[in-house]
Amino acid sequence: MTPDSPMPSTDRPLLVALGDRSYLIHIADGPVSGPPSHAAFWSALFAECGTVGDLAVVTNDTLAPRYGEALCRLFTKLGYRVVPIVVPDGERFKNAEMLDTIHDAMLEARLDRTATVVALGGGVVGDVAGFAAATYQRGVRFIQVPTTLLAQVDSSVGGKTGINHPLGKNMIGAFHQPRGVVVDLSTLDTLPAREYAAGLAEVIKYGASLDATFFTWLEDAMPRLLMRDRGALTHAIRRSCELKAEIVGSDERESGRRALLNFGHTFGHAIEGASGYGSWLHGEAVAVGMVMAAALSAKLGLVEQSVCRRLVALLATAGLPVEPPRLSVEEWRRWMSTDKKAERGRLRFVLIDGLGSSRVSQVDDADLDAVLSARPESSLVDQAVVV
Amino acid sequence: MTPDSPMPSTDRPLLVALGDRSYLIHIADGPVSGPPSHAAFWSALFAECGTVGDLAVVTNDTLAPRYGEALCRLFTKLGYRVVPIVVPDGERFKNAEMLDTIHDAMLEARLDRTATVVALGGGVVGDVAGFAAATYQRGVRFIQVPTTLLAQVDSSVGGKTGINHPLGKNMIGAFHQPRGVVVDLSTLDTLPAREYAAGLAEVIKYGASLDATFFTWLEDAMPRLLMRDRGALTHAIRRSCELKAEIVGSDERESGRRALLNFGHTFGHAIEGASGYGSWLHGEAVAVGMVMAAALSAKLGLVEQSVCRRLVALLATAGLPVEPPRLSVEEWRRWMSTDKKAERGRLRFVLIDGLGSSRVSQVDDADLDAVLSARPESSLVDQAVVV
Numbered sequence: 193m194t195p196d197s198p199m200p201s202t203d204r205p206l207l208v209a210l211g212d213r214s215y216l217i218h219i220a221d222g223p224v225s226g227p228p229s230h231a232a233f234w235s236a237l238f239a240e241c242g243t244v245g246d247l248a249v250v251t252n253d254t255l256a257p258r259y260g261e262a263l264c265r266l267f268t269k270l271g272y273r274v275v276p277i278v279v280p281d282g283e284r285f286k287n288a289e290m291l292d293t294i295h296d297a298m299l300e301a302r303l304d305r306t307a308t309v310v311a312l313g314g315g316v317v318g319d320v321a322g323f324a325a326a327t328y329q330r331g332v333r334f335i336q337v338p339t340t341l342l343a344q345v346d347s348s349v350g351g352k353t354g355i356n357h358p359l360g361k362n363m364i365g366a367f368h369q370p371r372g373v374v375v376d377l378s379t380l381d382t383l384p385a386r387e388y389a390a391g392l393a394e395v396i397k398y399g400a401s402l403d404a405t406f407f408t409w410l411e412d413a414m415p416r417l418l419m420r421d422r423g424a425l426t427h428a429i430r431r432s433c434e435l436k437a438e439i440v441g442s443d444e445r446e447s448g449r450r451a452l453l454n455f456g457h458t459f460g461h462a463i464e465g466a467s468g469y470g471s472w473l474h475g476e477a478v479a480v481g482m483v484m485a486a487a488l489s490a491k492l493g494l495v496e497q498s499v500c501r502r503l504v505a506l507l508a509t510a511g512l513p514v515e516p517p518r519l520s521v522e523e524w525r526r527w528m529s530t531d532k533k534a535e536r537g538r539l540r541f542v543l544i545d546g547l548g549s550s551r552v553s554q555v556d557d558a559d560l561d562a563v564l565s566a567r568p569e570s571s572l573v574d575q576a577v578v579v
Numbered sequence: 580m581t582p583d584s585p586m587p588s589t590d591r592p593l594l595v596a597l598g599d600r601s602y603l604i605h606i607a608d609g610p611v612s613g614p615p616s617h618a619a620f621w622s623a624l625f626a627e628c629g630t631v632g633d634l635a636v637v638t639n640d641t642l643a644p645r646y647g648e649a650l651c652r653l654f655t656k657l658g659y660r661v662v663p664i665v666v667p668d669g670e671r672f673k674n675a676e677m678l679d680t681i682h683d684a685m686l687e688a689r690l691d692r693t694a695t696v697v698a699l700g701g702g703v704v705g706d707v708a709g710f711a712a713a714t715y716q717r718g719v720r721f722i723q724v725p726t727t728l729l730a731q732v733d734s735s736v737g738g739k740t741g742i743n744h745p746l747g748k749n750m751i752g753a754f755h756q757p758r759g760v761v762v763d764l765s766t767l768d769t770l771p772a773r774e775y776a777a778g779l780a781e782v783i784k785y786g787a788s789l790d791a792t793f794f795t796w797l798e799d800a801m802p803r804l805l806m807r808d809r810g811a812l813t814h815a816i817r818r819s820c821e822l823k824a825e826i827v828g829s830d831e832r833e834s835g836r837r838a839l840l841n842f843g844h845t846f847g848h849a850i851e852g853a854s855g856y857g858s859w860l861h862g863e864a865v866a867v868g869m870v871m872a873a874a875l876s877a878k879l880g881l882v883e884q885s886v887c888r889r890l891v892a893l894l895a896t897a898g899l900p901v902e903p904p905r906l907s908v909e910e911w912r913r914w915m916s917t918d919k920k921a922e923r924g925r926l927r928f929v930l931i932d933g934l935g936s937s938r939v940s941q942v943d944d945a946d947l948d949a950v951l952s953a954r955p956e957s958s959l960v961d962q963a964v965v966v
Contacts, residue, residue: 288675288679295750296744299746299747299750300746323714326753327710327714327751327752327753328750329750329751329752330740330741330749330752330753330754331753331832353717357682359683359686360686362717363686363715364682364715364716365714365716365717366714366718366753367717367718445717445718
């Protein structure tokens with residue numbers, strides 16, 4: 193590890209500075225997997241989050257027996273009225289129906305505006321429960337307890353909430369900042385390898401597009417990260433959240449710099465959309481999207497081939513796909529055209545102009561088409577490496 | 580009219596001061612009913628509202644042929660791509676289905692985040708289209724063009740948006756401030772008398788709970804207001820918006836003072852809920868709710884009988900109901916318990932403690948039950964007058 197990124201202790205929470213919507217991210221070991229011995233932690237957390245009313249604990253049917261029930265028992269013991277709300281597990285359920293399920297349960301339990309929604313789960317639970325909190329009686333408090341690596345480094349920072357629509361991913365949603373975030377590293381022990389790798393894709397994204405030092409650290413630390421080493425994980429999560437928090441703090445509503453966080457996402461969203469959501473994990477689609485965005489950047493002469501080579505190598509080491517699916521140029525364009533960064537029909541891409549440095553730019557159709565139509569698809573990786 | 584409430588000219592817009600979410604309310608004569616001669620007005624308005632992208636013009640099937648089509652033609656002529664979205668007319672359609680209709684049309688037209696939603700209609704169109712704007716791609720611009728008196732004096736100020744749920748009115752929604760509001764007085768000429776009176780209920784509310792001078796002016800001006808005199812209307816609308824804007828500016832998210840705007844609404848919402856929404860107009864329910872809240876205030880010794888008498892008389896002169904429907908105490912309590920002002924199961928009421936002066940307070944069950952169980956219901960009015 194380089195001197196300018198010292199290993200933090202897990203007991204120092206990370207501030208997301210957003211004025212009167214600021215909040216803390218706590219990175220800890222055990223509060224979710226072993227709640228009975230963390231009563232003081234949760235008690236302090238609820239106080240810090242201004243939790244005065246009842247708790248709606250939203251989780252999925254995989255996590256409810258694993259963590260949810262014990263947490264609800266502890267929260268009840270701490271004196272809260274707890275309304276458990278269990279939704280199905282999976283990206284394909286991230287829709288209006290899941291939102292209704294949560295709202296219905298909150299209304300049936302007669303929760304008032306003092307209620308707090310606790311989202312225990314991955315990105316799906318966090319996004320939908322967060323949107324439910326944003327829109328319940330015009331907004332109630334919300335605490336994120338992300339249990340996947342992807343949710344810990346991405347969706348738990350920044351306040352983006354929402355649901356998918358048949359015509360596009362995350363098309364309906366709101367900005368709603370949580371009052372606090374609890375990252376329990378021990379929840380990653382049971383995360384399937386494929387989902388864990390998908391989270392690493394976003395971690396790599398932060399390094400590749402925003403912080404060369406962090407990228408270099410990741411190249412060195414990847415074997416330890418793959419073994420889910422607590423120390424390496426703590427730094428990887430903390431530095432990812434720091435990088436995102438710094439950008440979100442300067443551009444909460446994504447009018448400018450925040451778009452930089454979407455490196456790889458314009459292509460990635462198209463992959464997810466074209467495959468009908470769910471066959472590709474978000475992080476897998478972003479991994480391929482980053483390779484495509486890097487190839488596009490190289491084609492435009494913004495970045496050297498060595499950077500593309502290092503990105504492809506690091507993604508592959510992390511166990512991520514690097515070759516795009518077989519789609520026609522028309523299919524790519526159709527699925528990219530609903531990208532939320534688009535303005536007046538013009539697509540905008542996050543391009544890297546050096547390791548750890550990025551910019552948002554429109555791209556000429558010919559350059560884009562060259563990347564979209566690379567055949568065989570594997571040539572794109574070669575192109576990213578060889579250009 | 581008293582010297583401290585001079586008649587404003589219609590060309591001076593009213594500022595709703597909310598920091599970087601501030602906006603102007605334009606009170607004018609003709610831009611909606613006769614758009615071709617108001618091209619310059621609309622052009623300036625769109626510039627003021629930062630409207631750079633496409634327009635989604637949401638209106639209902641009554642207003643589309645009356646105003647919507649001509650407005651869309653003008654907006655097209657001004658160079659905008661216009662997506663007209665027509666929804667059914669009526670409070671019973673203010674639900675998730677109408678929200679979906681608007682979102683689906685916006686997505687099918689591939690509107691991006693630079694789009695602006697123009698809500699042309701009464702409170703239903705304004706609330707649902709505003710909520711659609713709040714949640715489309717996590718929030719797009721929104722312009723209110725209220726065409727009912729109720730919407731002009733109430734829902735066009737303050738940024739409350741939302742839909743009804745089978746378990747409660749406005750239970751799902753968001754705070755989302757418009758970029759601008761256009762009040763065209765001439766749209767009131769075709770408003771049915773019953774809807775017009777319902778709007779006057781909210782006007783009277785501002786006077787009774789916040790501004791004794793305005794209340795006294797209303798007693799004097801009511802005959803002219805009933806004739807829809809432009810001068811009297813301009814002052815009534817402007818003063819109502821000013822009073823609301825001043826409170827909203829000091830408490831945008833309704834954590835404190837904003838609750839004062841709900842005088843008569845706790846009882847009123849229960850009347851609307853118990854009757855299934857739609858058989859009572861919102862303003863009619865609020866009128867009766869104010870009589871009940873005034874009677875409760877008198878019962879607690881907060882206000883003199885003469886104030887209650889003047890309130891009942893002014894409401895009756897405006898053509899509004901003043902007697903509550905026949906509900907059991909249990910029914911009242913059930914419908915009031917989902918009131919968004921409730922905290923931890925305790926109802927809070929807006930009470931008047933003088934003409935033009937109000938406070939939020941919890942109330943003892945015995946005092947509340949005395950008002951809820953007044954039999955015959957007409958005795959409540961007598962009680963309000965006689966206590």
